[in-house]
Amino acid sequence: MTDDVNIYDCIVIGGGHAGAEAAHAAAKIGAKTMLLTISKDTIAKASCNPAIGGIAKGQIVKEVDALGGLMGITTDATGIQFRLLNRSKGAAVQSPRAQIDKYKYSAYIRNLLEQTENLTIIEGMAAEILVDGNQVRGVVCTDGRVFNCGAAIVTTGTFLKGIMHTGTKQWAGGRLDEPASNELSDCLRKLGLDVQRLKTGTPARLDAKTIDYDKTEVQYGDEKPSPFSFLTDSITRKQIPCWITYTNEKIHKLLLDNMDRAPLYTGQIKTTGPRYCPSIETKIMRFADKTRHQVFLEPEDEEQRTIYCNGISTSVPEDVQDQMIKLMAGTENARIVHYAYAIEYDYCPAIQLKPSLETRKIKGLFLAGQINGTSGYEEAAGQGLMAGINAARLLDNKEPIVLGRHQAYIGVMVDDLLTREIDEPYRMFTSRAEWRMSLRSDNADKRLTQIGRDVGLVDDLRWARFQQTIEQSERLAEFLKNTRKAGKALWDYLKQPQNPFYHEIIQMPEISEMGVRADVIESVMTDAKYEGYLAKEEKAVENYQKDEKLKLPENIDYDKVEHLRAEAKEKLKRFKPATLGQAGRVGGITPADIMIIQIHLRKNNARHRSD
Ligand SMILES: Cc1cc2nc3c(=O)[nH]c(=O)nc-3n(C[C@H](O)[C@H](O)[C@H](O)COP(=O)(O)OP(=O)(O)OC[C@H]3O[C@@H](n4cnc5c(N)ncnc54)[C@H](O)[C@@H]3O)c2cc1C
Numbered sequence: 001m002t003d004d005v006n007i008y009d010c011i012v013i014g015g016g017h018a019g020a021e022a023a024h025a026a027a028k029i030g031a032k033t034m035l036l037t038i039s040k041d042t043i044a045k046a047s048c049n050p051a052i053g054g055i056a057k058g059q060i061v062k063e064v065d066a067l068g069g070l071m072g073i074t075t076d077a078t079g080i081q082f083r084l085l086n087r088s089k090g091a092a093v094q095s096p097r098a099q100i101d102k103y104k105y106s107a108y109i110r111n112l113l114e115q116t117e118n119l120t121i122i123e124g125m126a127a128e129i130l131v132d133g134n135q136v137r138g139v140v141c142t143d144g145r146v147f148n149c150g151a152a153i154v155t156t157g158t159f160l161k162g163i164m165h166t167g168t169k170q171w172a173g174g175r176l177d178e179p180a181s182n183e184l185s186d187c188l189r190k191l192g193l194d195v196q197r198l199k200t201g202t203p204a205r206l207d208a209k210t211i212d213y214d215k216t217e218v219q220y221g222d223e224k225p226s227p228f229s230f231l232t233d234s235i236t237r238k239q240i241p242c243w244i245t246y247t248n249e250k251i252h253k254l255l256l257d258n259m260d261r262a263p264l265y266t267g268q269i270k271t272t273g274p275r276y277c278p279s280i281e282t283k284i285m286r287f288a289d290k291t292r293h294q295v296f297l298e299p300e301d302e303e304q305r306t307i308y309c310n311g312i313s314t315s316v317p318e319d320v321q322d323q324m325i326k327l328m329a330g331t332e333n334a335r336i337v338h339y340a341y342a343i344e345y346d347y348c349p350a351i352q353l354k355p356s357l358e359t360r361k362i363k364g365l366f367l368a369g370q371i372n373g374t375s376g377y378e379e380a381a382g383q384g385l386m387a388g389i390n391a392a393r394l395l396d397n398k399e400p401i402v403l404g405r406h407q408a409y410i411g412v413m414v415d416d417l418l419t420r421e422i423d424e425p426y427r428m429f430t431s432r433a434e435w436r437m438s439l440r441s442d443n444a445d446k447r448l449t450q451i452g453r454d455v456g457l458v459d460d461l462r463w464a465r466f467q468q469t470i471e472q473s474e475r476l477a478e479f480l481k482n483t484r485k486a487g488k489a490l491w492d493y494l495k496q497p498q499n500p501f502y503h504e505i506i507q508m509p510e511i512s513e514m515g516v517r518a519d520v521i522e523s524v525m526t527d528a529k530y531e532g533y534l535a536k537e538e539k540a541v542e543n544y545q546k547d548e549k550l551k552l553p554e555n556i557d558y559d560k561v562e563h564l565r566a567e568a569k570e571k572l573k574r575f576k577p578a579t580l581g582q583a584g585r586v587g588g589i590t591p592a593d594i595m596i597i598q599i600h601l602r603k604n605n606a607r608h609r610s611d
Helices: 017-029 057-066 071-078 102-114 183-190 249-257 280-286 318-326 377-395 409-419 444-455 460-482 490-495 502-506 509-514 518-529 531-549 566-575 580-585 591-603
Strands: 010-013 033-037 051-053 079-085 095-100 119-123 126-132 135-141 146-148 151-154 163-166 169-172 196-202 205-207 217-219 242-246 294-299 306-310 336-338 341-347 365-367
Touching: 010 017, 010 135, 010 377, 017 033, 017 102, 017 119, 017 151, 017 377, 051 057, 051 071, 051 377, 057 071, 057 095, 057 377, 057 409, 057 444, 071 079, 071 095, 071 102, 071 377, 095 102, 102 119, 126 151, 126 183, 135 151, 151 377, 249 280, 249 318, 318 336, 365 377, 377 409, 377 444, 409 580, 444 460, 460 490, 460 509, 460 518, 490 502, 490 518, 502 518, 518 531, 531 580, 580 591
Parallel strands: 010 033, 010 151, 033 119, 151 365
Antiparallel strands: 051 095, 079 095, 126 135, 135 146, 163 169, 163 341, 196 341, 205 306, 205 336, 217 242, 242 294, 294 306
């Protein structure tokens, strides 16, 4: 560790969801870390939806938690409405989601970071990354301050050359009322990184007191909220409802009449936004036959001062937004606190990264979060955590931690980012993972806590809790396998789709006497129920791992691979896959190409097997 005040092992630029996890992870592992961010007051700010989790994103939060990250415990501490999504569907696709008090969330993370040993938080805007040869050596701020470091993690979200749009109004900004970061973007270009542009948008916020809730439908959270953190026994904070209203034909006509002033349709916005999260003007164009769209009115804070209008993200002019709100049931007299806007920003296609999230060009320079072309707090947190771990390990001359597609949604995400062309902001879906049954939210600890412990992120408290989980799981599984009813093991009854004894089994006095936690019972029951599927997934994973272990030499010259198609050569030179398995997942690469590469490697005796 270094002692000089302006010398750090690792500097994290940006205190958003990626930056908070990165800084915490690097510092906790032992790197003297600085978090350089524009304002301490906006650490882990929810720029858009005041909610954490959701389909597949909830799994990422559980994984971040299992590895020792901050997002799960913070959501549990500041959540104001918890719901387990897809409750009626299979365990593989069930995901927790929570509305959070966005101010308390931000303050909670800031407080955790301020208490983290080895971590200093400094306010300022990074303008330049100093590089010696191809090695990071420091960061320069816009005010001229210089900080030295051996590794830097850039997590600047939507701030790089951000241009915001509301109607014909355009202005530079990184997020509502916050400045854009221009110099840093120029610096990344100068360092030789490919920089492209994407777009996203956010809806208006309303004054909660001015809404007529009687005209809306109420939506309550779960009676028994499911926590995000494996450390949380139960959620005690008071839960508050959301409300549902709808757009209508008058609103659709209003928007259609004003399409010539909508930046998305006038050519003012030239970049692509998330197709899975379209603006209201895109929805009415794309689904012209629909007479209404659902709008969730979600409180942004426990005191219910402001409401986020989930479902009507837009960039139409302010006067059109005023009329739209006036035409919607329940919001006729509502006051708009912040108008909706869209933002275009710079990002760096992640194919420039190694699986550790370090750039291939500059040693010690890592990128994580929205800057890699993703969207979402959870995706950002997952990448930030991995970048923090790997920056600290690089400084310690240790091999990076790369999670496989079979180990974590975080692994799926990083692998996707490295092997696919991104043409819209990337968000996680359960359908992106091939082994969903193994990547459940309830078993993230069993998949990842050992890794978190090995790298130095999981503290004694979490480790003790995990040991208890393992001990209880094994004891319960043994009981279920060894206890028979009508000659058949209870475990085998649990495998039946319509198991008539499910409730009878979980209510057995022997089980309650065992003192096994409810979450452990649920997880073991799920393992029993899906044992057959899990075994099939395990077999498929074995095959996947064979190709994953075949590392491709970094200096492989694809032009010299005989019989390889020209298109395959181009793709492989561009994506530079780290393993043979990854090469096979690059879009456009065929099994025949893979076979040709294998023959080439064998012939050149350059086949490297990892441990
Ligand atoms: C308008 C808008 C709409 C969005 N819509 C959606 C959506 O529909 N769905 C969705 O999933 N997500 C959406 N998001 C994205 C979500 O907010 C981000 O994905 C997530 O916050 C990304 O996390 P991050 O850590 O990468 O960046 P951010 O959370 O944006 O954090 C970036 C941090 O970097 C700091 N920073 C920036 N530049 C510098 C610099 N040069 N020096 C020091 N600090 C710097 C900033 O102050 C900030 O703290 C939206 C965001 C915005 C702004």
